[in-house]
Amino acid sequence: MTEPQPPRLLDRVRDTLRLKHMSLKTEKSYVYYIKEFILFHNKRHPREMGVEEIRAYLSHLAINKNVAASTQNVARNALLFLYKEVLQIALPFIDGIQPAKRPQRLPVVFTREEVQAILANLKGVHHLMASLLYGSGLRLTECLNLRVKDIDFGYQQIVIRDGKGHKDRITTLPKLTIEGLKLQLENARYLHQQDLAQGYGVVYLPYALEQKYPHANREWAWQFVFPANNRSKDPRSGIVRRHHIYPDSLQRAVKTAIRQAGITKHASCHTFRHSFATHLLEDGYDIRTVQELLGHKDVRTTMIYTHVLNRGGRGVRSPLDFQ
Incomplete structure (x- = not known):
């Protein structure tokens, strides 16, 4: 043998x-x-x-x-x-590496009028998701990974689980998204009930939660807020189940909406998050508050948005205007 x-x-x-x-x-x-x-x-x-x-x-x-x-x-x-x-091989400190050039760029930010123009060119679930990216400062993956249990209508907040750096945080839930979110949850529940009736309805759970809570993967609270239209095979486990909406779907819709709004900035879904932070600072919110809402480990990361406020045409009056 x-x-x-x-x-x-x-x-x-x-x-x-x-x-x-x-x-x-x-x-x-x-x-x-x-x-x-x-x-x-x-x-x-x-x-x-x-x-x-x-x-x-x-x-x-x-x-x-x-x-x-x-x-x-x-x-x-x-x-x-x-x-x-x-390989479990201990390596000494690796020095002498030719570093790739790290460009010093300020984040691209939409004006409030541009945000409204873009949202006006989005419909349905894409409009709702983009509204959360801007209104709650979510990263794209954080929005996609939202579970039903993470939406707290009573306290008007969203709990972000296992965000960047494996950290949890709480951010605001915009009032203007509440009606749309409730409708979205009704649609998601209908899909989940259909899946259960057809012998499916199991959702992916992170880490070892499936072993800890063996029935949780079928419970409504653990389902994705933005489920995909179709079931698919998990590339790791091979299990057929309904995952969340594919990120390309929203990315393409936002790119199209930006173009239709006549905006020439090099922007993406992540620009909504930059705009969320900048507009909060414009409204006078403390930078530590903005840091917590964004989930930044270091306040210096959040400080980049003060540069957006203070540089260029916003912070300096052109000499031409003194003529």
């Missing part, structure tokens, strides 16, 4: 990432850069390589491929994860 083959390296990487509860997006990125690292060094096994090879690859990304600083950081984190968590 032949002995089973040990798992391939990239399969071990995937298994370890899932044990660490990393997102599917992170899993795909890490596997991609680990594979690229191996190919860059002519398919040598990572055990045969070390700091020098990592330094060479990361410098190659910056010099030859001209990647963004954030991309280089993802590749670096992927390789550190490979050695520390998968």
